[in-house]
Amino acid sequence: MNALRSFWGRLKKHPLARIGPGLITGVADDDPSGIATYSQAGAQFGLNMLWTMPLAYPLMAAIQAMCGQIGRVTGKGLAANIKTAFPPVVLKAVVLLLLIANTLNIAADVAAMGEVAELVSGIDRHLMTAFFVGLTLLLQVFVPYHRYVFFLKWLTLSLFAYVAVLFTVHVPWGEVALRTVWPNLTFDSGTAAMVVGVLGTTISPYLFFWQASEEVEDMHARKGSALLHKPASAPAELRRIQWDTWSGMLFSNIxxxxxxxxxxxxxxxxxxxxxxxxxxxxxxLRPLAGNFAFILFALGILGVGLIGVPVLAGSAAYALAEAMGWKSGLERKPIKAQGFYGVIAVSLLAGLVIQYSPISPMKALFWSAVINGVVAVPLMVVIVLLASSKSVMGAFTSSRPIVILGWIGAAVMGLAAVLMFMPG
Structure with a gap:
């Protein structure tokens, strides 16, 4: 028992346990639906889609850093800030589309987790899907944030499975380097659709809401105050957010x-x-790279699914609760935030029910991507305006380079959205 306590104490003091929301947000971006998109990019185009990650990284990191900064400076989540700074129609449209997209994305993610679990264990996929939904729901509802987030941080290590896979196969590193900066592509409708899919998977609205709200959760967990009310701690906190976000997004994109x-x-x-x-x-992968590569890839899907699904459900709950003025937060007891936890429960259970409906998980994923593509552009514009506004951020507006990257990101996503709706 003493040895167990000693091990637990060392885990809590480990640097990973002290990393902020940026790491979890980054890993949640590589959810099972994202893995499916990235896998299709590699399978269909070979090495010629690697360039999308160096492009996406600074744009994604900049917008997520702004979200984290908005949450920590104001002490309020993204939806709460939109509510006070923009007309009601903006908030209603964004939250409604987010709820629909997240529910469809949850359906696609838990379906993938169930299929992978069946491949590994032989247990029926529908039973495994129900198990993962039940596990996620119980953990989010009954485990306080400061404990729950601790386990989520350790689950981020599951992403190393994809690094390990590369040690089991031959990789032509010279060609990898070349194609990362000089792809051999014919830019037709199929290529455009894949680029749109990769960018839409990487820069997703649910991550915006999650990171802003988790900065608020962390602030309360540490007994802190909004930087607008306690500016003395701003330099250290803003440096932490930048480091945490840029490193978390780097982990995600790599x-x-x-x-x-x-x-x-x-x-x-x-x-x-x-x-x-x-x-x-x-x-x-199994017949091509062996059982070890298959197991690593499968375990990675399950690990990031256990992060991605709670983030999807949680971000929807934060957005609706803040829009409605309900009490919210994973640190609160369910009885004290019934609406917030109700949204989590409904979105998870709706994602489960879709498994038994005529809607296929792939259709759910497709419509989730379409909705995310539509809502990401105006939402990114709103985030840049909030982060640049002295009336919202006081003396802690985002730096000019971050704002410029934010505008470039919105433009790139806008172009991607236009391409998505162009006839093939």
């Missing part, structure tokens, strides 16, 4: 890069170019 790379040098090389789900990608 992992996505490795997923594209792993599937490019295995599936694409073998002529397998059509991948619809993360589970299909894992299964296809």
């Amino acid at each position: 992992t996505a890069f490795f997923i594209i790379l792993a599937t490019a040098v295995t599936l694409h090389t073998a002529g397998i170019t059509d991948i619809n789900t993360a589970a299909q990608a894992a299964g296809a």
Whole structure:
């Protein structure tokens, strides 16, 4: 027992336990639906989609850093700030679309987790899907934030599975370096659709709401105050947010890069170019790279799914609760924040019910991507305006380079949204 206490004490003092919301946000971006998109990019285009990750990284990190800064400076989540700074129609439209997109994304994610669990264990996928939904719901509702987030941080290590996969296969590193900066592509409608899919998967609205709200959660957990009311601690806190966010997004983008790379040098090389789900990608790896690579890929899907699904449900709950003026927060007891936890429960259970409806998980994923593509652009514009506003941020507005990157990100996502709706 003493040895167990000593081990637990060392874990709590480990640097990973003290990292902020940026790491969890970054890892949640590589959810099972994201893995499916990155796998398809690698399978269909080989090494020629690797360039999308260096492009996406600074744009994603800048917008997420602004979200974290908004939450920590104002002491309020993103929806609460939109509510006070913009007309009601803006908030209502964004929150409604977010709720729909997140529920569909949850459905696609838990379906992928169930399929992968069936591949690994042989237990029926529907039973495993129900198990993961139940586990996620119980943890979010009954475990306080400061304990729950501790386990989420350790689950981020599951992303190293995709790095390990590359040690089991041959990788032509010289060509990888070349194609990362000089892809060999014909830019037609199929290529445009894949670029849109990768960017839409990487820069997602639910992550904006989650990171801002988790900064508020962390602030309360540390007994802190909004920087507007306690400016003395601002320099250290803003440096932490920048470091945490840029490192968390780097972890996320490197992992996505490795997923594209792993599937490019295995599936694409073998002529397998059509991948619809993360589970299909894992299964296809088995005969090509062996059981070890298959197990690593599968465990990575389950690990990030256990992060991504709570983030999807939680971000929807934060957004609606703040919009409605309800009490919110994973640190609160369910009886004290019934509306907030109700949204989490309904979104998770709706995602489960979709498994038994005529809506296929792939259709759910498609419509989730469409809605995210629509809502990301105006939402990014709103975030840049909030982060630049002295009336909202006081003396702590975002720096000019971050704001410029934010505008570039909104423009890139706007172009992606236009391409998404152009006829093929």
